[in-house]
Amino acid sequence: MVSPVARAEAFCARFGLRLPVLLAPMSGVPSIPLASAVAAAGGMAGCGALTFDSEAIADWMHRFRQAGGGRALLNLWVPDPAPARDAEAEARMAALLAAEGAAPGSLSPGLQDFGAQCAAVVAARPDAVSSIMGLFEPSQVTAFRAAGIAWFATVTTPAEARAAVAAGADAVIAQGAEAGGHRGAFDAARAEAQMVGLMSLLPAVADAVEVPVIAAGGIADGRGLAAALALGASAVSVGTAFLRCEEAGIAPVWAAALAEVAPEGTVPTRAFSGRLGRAVDNRWTRTVAASGGALPYPLQRAATAALRERAARDGDVELMQMWAGQSAAIGAAMPAAQRASRLWQEARELLA
Numbered sequence: 343m344v345s346p347v348a349r350a351e352a353f354c355a356r357f358g359l360r361l362p363v364l365l366a367p368m369s370g371v372p373s374i375p376l377a378s379a380v381a382a383a384g385g386m387a388g389c390g391a392l393t394f395d396s397e398a399i400a401d402w403m404h405r406f407r408q409a410g411g412g413r414a415l416l417n418l419w420v421p422d423p424a425p426a427r428d429a430e431a432e433a434r435m436a437a438l439l440a441a442e443g444a445a446p447g448s449l450s451p452g453l454q455d456f457g458a459q460c461a462a463v464v465a466a467r468p469d470a471v472s473s474i475m476g477l478f479e480p481s482q483v484t485a486f487r488a489a490g491i492a493w494f495a496t497v498t499t500p501a502e503a504r505a506a507v508a509a510g511a512d513a514v515i516a517q518g519a520e521a522g523g524h525r526g527a528f529d530a531a532r533a534e535a536q537m538v539g540l541m542s543l544l545p546a547v548a549d550a551v552e553v554p555v556i557a558a559g560g561i562a563d564g565r566g567l568a569a570a571l572a573l574g575a576s577a578v579s580v581g582t583a584f585l586r587c588e589e590a591g592i593a594p595v596w597a598a599a600l601a602e603v604a605p606e607g608t609v610p611t612r613a614f615s616g617r618l619g620r621a622v623d624n625r626w627t628r629t630v631a632a633s634g635g636a637l638p639y640p641l642q643r644a645a646t647a648a649l650r651e652r653a654a655r656d657g658d659v660e661l662m663q664m665w666a667g668q669s670a671a672i673g674a675a676m677p678a679a680q681r682a683s684r685l686w687q688e689a690r691e692l693l694a
């Protein structure tokens with residue numbers, strides 16, 4: 343049996359890293375200083391390109407390389423089928439928004455052209471592309487492979503992991519229920535039912551597939567990294583713990599909430615986008631839960647655009663979208679390069 347440290351070192355050697363740590367892609371947090379710091383420390387930078395058009399994808403890679411470069415991953419969301427419309431639910435949501443003094447946004451999906459995004463990623467040539475919410479088409483997989491771009495597929499169950507490997511994934515990102523932000527269940531309707539914690543998910547996925555497994559969800563210090571490696575992972579993808587670094591540049595009230603939120607103070611919610619994601623619990627998450635639910639993605643995202651913008655501008659924590667994993671408050675805030683290096687140093691000591 344390969345030791346956890348040797349497994350992590352093999353992953354690092356294959357992908358040109360000095361640490362088995364990835365900055366998790368986070369749409370809405372495309373910070374170049376954060377990405378650069380993690381890459382400079384020897385990890386892999388990540389960028390959530392959900393809302394980017396082709397130009398923005400090229401621009402992000404260009405700015406990352408100008409800032410010093412290093413290993414980087416771009417992330418794309420595989421589109422869901424078109425959402426069903428429900429006039430009654432839409433009217434109910436408009437009334438909830440009106441009660442908060444916010445105009446409901448126009449319900450146009452407002453999504454980027456996925457094919458064009460894939461082509462832009464091929465042209466930008468990051469080291470890896472990650473998928474979430476589903477799998478790439480065979481022609482897209484062929485194009486990534488021809489460009490020398492590795493495919494890391496986000497999965498939330500062993501069945502999704504097997505499907506990803508059958509479709510050609512080079513590694514899978516096993517996303518546990520602890521994770522902050524959106525949950526990558528391939529079938530949006532099954533997201534709540536498939537909330538598996540990493541303690542169960544990691545060994546099950548590691549047993550189900552031969553490719554390297556990257557753990558995501560609730561990893562905030564060396565204990566989490568060591569545990570993930572012991573459970574079968576080769577590396578970890580860390581989101582919320584890097585959000586707390588100054589380089590992330592998030593709103594001060596969001597950073598303050600992350601520093602003090604208890605694990606049970608984050609909730610899986612559809613209130614902001616219609617796709618399930620873990621965020622700091624607040625009045626808006628509770629209002630939507632009590633109302634009987636959100637509109638499907640991306641209609642809920644469109645409907646709440648004005649509310650979310652106003653709340654972010656005003657620093658209104660009762661209405662703001664504040665994505666957060668369950669380990670948000672673990673440890674002190676520190677510079678991102680230090681956080682990345684310490685994760686690996688502490689994990690090695692624990693596993694020695």
Ligand SMILES: Cc1cc2nc3c(=O)[nH]c(=O)nc-3n(C[C@H](O)[C@H](O)[C@H](O)COP(=O)(O)O)c2cc1C
Pocket residue numbers: 366367368369370371390391392417472473474496517520521522523524558559560561579580581582583585665666667668669
């Ligand atoms: C603010 C935020 C935005 C996110 N956006 C994306 C995204 O666009 N694409 C994606 O694959 N995952 C996204 N995620 C999930 C992360 O990639 C990762 O799975 C998660 O952060 C890991 O859990 P942790 O936050 O507890 O470290 C996001 C997470 C956060 C916190």
